[in-house]
Amino acid sequence: MATKALADAGLKVAVVEAGPFFDPADPKTQTQFKWPYESPRRGANTQRAFGEFDMAYGGWDVEGEPYNLVNGSSFHWFRSRMLGGRTNHWGKISLRFGPRDFKSKDRDGLGENWPIGYEDLKPYYDKVDQLIGVFGSKENMETEPDGFFLPPPKPRLHELMYINAARKSKVAVIPSRLSILTKRINQDRGVCFYCNQCSRSCSIYADFSSGSCLIFPAQKNGGQIDLFVNAMVKNVNVDKNGRATGVSFINKTDNKEYKLKAKVVILAASACSSARILLNSKSTAHPNGLGNSSNLVGRYLHDSTGSDRAAFIPALMDRKRYNEDGVGGMHVYSPWWLDNKNLDFPRGYHLEVWGGMGMPSYGTGFNLDDLNKHLGLELGGYGNRLREDVKRFHGAVVGISGRGEAIARKDNYCEIDPSTVDQWGIPVLRFHYKWSDFEINQAKHMHDTFEEVLTNMGGKLLGDRPGKEKKYGLHNPGLIIHEVGTTRMGDDPKTSVVNRFEQMHDVDNVFIVDAGPFLSQADKNPTWTILALAWRTSDYIINEFKKQNF
Numbered sequence: 324m325a326t327k328a329l330a331d332a333g334l335k336v337a338v339v340e341a342g343p344f345f346d347p348a349d350p351k352t353q354t355q356f357k358w359p360y361e362s363p364r365r366g367a368n369t370q371r372a373f374g375e376f377d378m379a380y381g382g383w384d385v386e387g388e389p390y391n392l393v394n395g396s397s398f399h400w401f402r403s404r405m406l407g408g409r410t411n412h413w414g415k416i417s418l419r420f421g422p423r424d425f426k427s428k429d430r431d432g433l434g435e436n437w438p439i440g441y442e443d444l445k446p447y448y449d450k451v452d453q454l455i456g457v458f459g460s461k462e463n464m465e466t467e468p469d470g471f472f473l474p475p476p477k478p479r480l481h482e483l484m485y486i487n488a489a490r491k492s493k494v495a496v497i498p499s500r501l502s503i504l505t506k507r508i509n510q511d512r513g514v515c516f517y518c519n520q521c522s523r524s525c526s527i528y529a530d531f532s533s534g535s536c537l538i539f540p541a542q543k544n545g546g547q548i549d550l551f552v553n554a555m556v557k558n559v560n561v562d563k564n565g566r567a568t569g570v571s572f573i574n575k576t577d578n579k580e581y582k583l584k585a586k587v588v589i590l591a592a593s594a595c596s597s598a599r600i601l602l603n604s605k606s607t608a609h610p611n612g613l614g615n616s617s618n619l620v621g622r623y624l625h626d627s628t629g630s631d632r633a634a635f636i637p638a639l640m641d642r643k644r645y646n647e648d649g650v651g652g653m654h655v656y657s658p659w660w661l662d663n664k665n666l667d668f669p670r671g672y673h674l675e676v677w678g679g680m681g682m683p684s685y686g687t688g689f690n691l692d693d694l695n696k697h698l699g700l701e702l703g704g705y706g707n708r709l710r711e712d713v714k715r716f717h718g719a720v721v722g723i724s725g726r727g728e729a730i731a732r733k734d735n736y737c738e739i740d741p742s743t744v745d746q747w748g749i750p751v752l753r754f755h756y757k758w759s760d761f762e763i764n765q766a767k768h769m770h771d772t773f774e775e776v777l778t779n780m781g782g783k784l785l786g787d788r789p790g791k792e793k794k795y796g797l798h799n800p801g802l803i804i805h806e807v808g809t810t811r812m813g814d815d816p817k818t819s820v821v822n823r824f825e826q827m828h829d830v831d832n833v834f835i836v837d838a839g840p841f842l843s844q845a846d847k848n849p850t851w852t853i854l855a856l857a858w859r860t861s862d863y864i865i866n867e868f869k870k871q872n873f
């Protein structure tokens with residue numbers, strides 16, 4: 324976002340990206356429309372976390388780029404090394420934070436309030452909606468502010484059943500808000516034709532990725548953008564006064580180190596990568612890392628909470644086939660609907676529903692033998708018997724995922740590991756992260772909800788309900804891939820790393836425009852807020868240039 328806003332304003336921008344150039348429309352790398360039979364494993368994974376056709380150039384494990392865990396901590400760090408990063412294969416759930424999400428401490432005394440409020444970000448959320456496009460519906464809910472919405476797609480059969488079941492339990496359901504074009508907004512991007520394969524990257528640019536919607540249009544507008552790809556930033560360089568002069572990077576094609584000079588350095592490498600770059604930028608002026616006089620760089624790392632459950636829905640078995648195509652995501656969802664006063668955890672979670680008649684591929688039906696037992700049928704099978712079972716059961720499993728807000732805590736953090744380096748000799752991160760009872764209790768509540776709603780659908784629950792020993796099914800931190808909060812925002816340089824314009828307190832020409840500055844996560848996915856904040860920060864930088872402060 325910063326690249327587009329700054330280049331459109333006439334500034335020269337050098338984008339330094341650790342991965343290769345990537346264009347979703349390039350037929351050489353495209354996996355969209357590939358049939359399962361085009362893969363010897365029907366699309367099952369050998370290297371990519373979500374299967375061979377998924378577009379992530381990376382995952383929780385990246386060759387040559389290790390990270391470590393400390394003292395029984397668990398953290399899974401997802402990285403995608405490609406121009407546009409994880410937006411090439413993300414889930415597109417594009418939610419604004421609501422007014423109370425910025426001031427949650429006022430409600431429960433936990434965490435910290437943001438120094439800015441919804442009113443500061445609203446104009447930028449509005450601009451992001453209109454530039455990029457998001458479908459949804461006006462709901463007049465204070466917690467889920469309305470934006471500029473394109474028409475949402477209609478719910479499919481399993482989603483209609485979910486709506487009835489959820490409403491029976493007084494769980495709110497509204498149309499999803501995904502950044503996918505259901506109507507044309509310009510001549511450069513196509514309109515979604517419901518191939519249901521967004522995780523493979525959209526070759527007609529109907530969904531949002533940073534490359535297709537921001538960098539390429541900015542280049543087309545005549546923006547002065549130099550792309551440095553396969554370039555791994557090692558550190559930010561500073562002058563003798565401690566002001567940034569540019570960055571050093573390793574060119575991954577010749578393994579040599581190069582320096583780039585800049586008047587302003589903007590980090591957008593994702594929350595943990597930016598913290599790593601800062602902590603690796605030690606100098607006389609910044610002995611424990613750039614802009615780290617507060618000792619808070621890396622601290623308050625937090626990911627969304629998450630848990631899931633699925634059920635077999637007999638009413639969806641032996642289904643009549645009809646066109647049920649849709650976007651690569653859910654068409655309806657449930658925003659948080661309860662008041663925490665009577666609950667044993669703070670903050671909320673939203674519900675995502677999945678199921679339907681997508682293209683069968685590897686793992687279809689999960690375990691058909693297991694489904695047969697619900698009908699008293701013989702277990703096991705192959706050949707015609709297996710084929711029949713697949714046809715009968717396909718589309719009859721529906722699942723719900725809860726994604727919620729964790730409390731940011733100082734003792735959950737990343738720091739430089741003193742004894743491990745990556746393949747280019749750059750010191751790597753190690754993580755300290757443990758969930759608290761708040762998140763564990765929230766997961767327990769999620770499972771109560773999953774069971775009630777799935778049972779309302781007439782479902783037979785699959786698997787066992789996870790107990791206390793499994794933290795009630797709470798996924799390990801990092802697995803929801805919403806990590807935020809390593810360079811927190813605030814007015815006080817002693818208790819925060821950046822100010823309300825994402826400008827480092829200690830170094831006025833370094834800005835951080837990823838999720839590092841987040842003080843809290845909300846029960847929302849983070850990307851729409853990253854984009855709105857980055858645009859706001861870019862406007863600030865442009866004004867500072869006009870005032871000749873850089």
Ligand SMILES: Cc1cc2nc3c(=O)[nH]c(=O)nc-3n(C[C@H](O)[C@H](O)[C@H](O)COP(=O)(O)OP(=O)(O)OC[C@H]3O[C@@H](n4cnc5c(N)ncnc54)[C@H](O)[C@@H]3O)c2cc1C
Nearest residue numbers: 341404408409413414415416556592593596837848849850
């Ligand atoms: C499967 C999946 C589903 C998701 N679904 C959603 C969703 O529905 N809604 C939502 O809001 N969010 C979702 N997310 C999260 C979303 O993708 C991230 O919030 C978003 O991409 C963060 O943007 P970013 O630019 O900060 O980081 P990234 O997208 O990770 O981009 C960072 C870029 O910086 C580069 N980089 C990193 N370190 C260096 C370095 N040292 N030198 C040079 N370059 C470097 C990386 O290679 C990468 O290209 C999902 C993520 C995944 C993986």
Ligand code: SF4
Nearest residue numbers: 515516518519521525
């Ligand atoms: S579902 Fe729509 S947005 Fe997603 S990849 Fe297919 S055409 Fe593109």
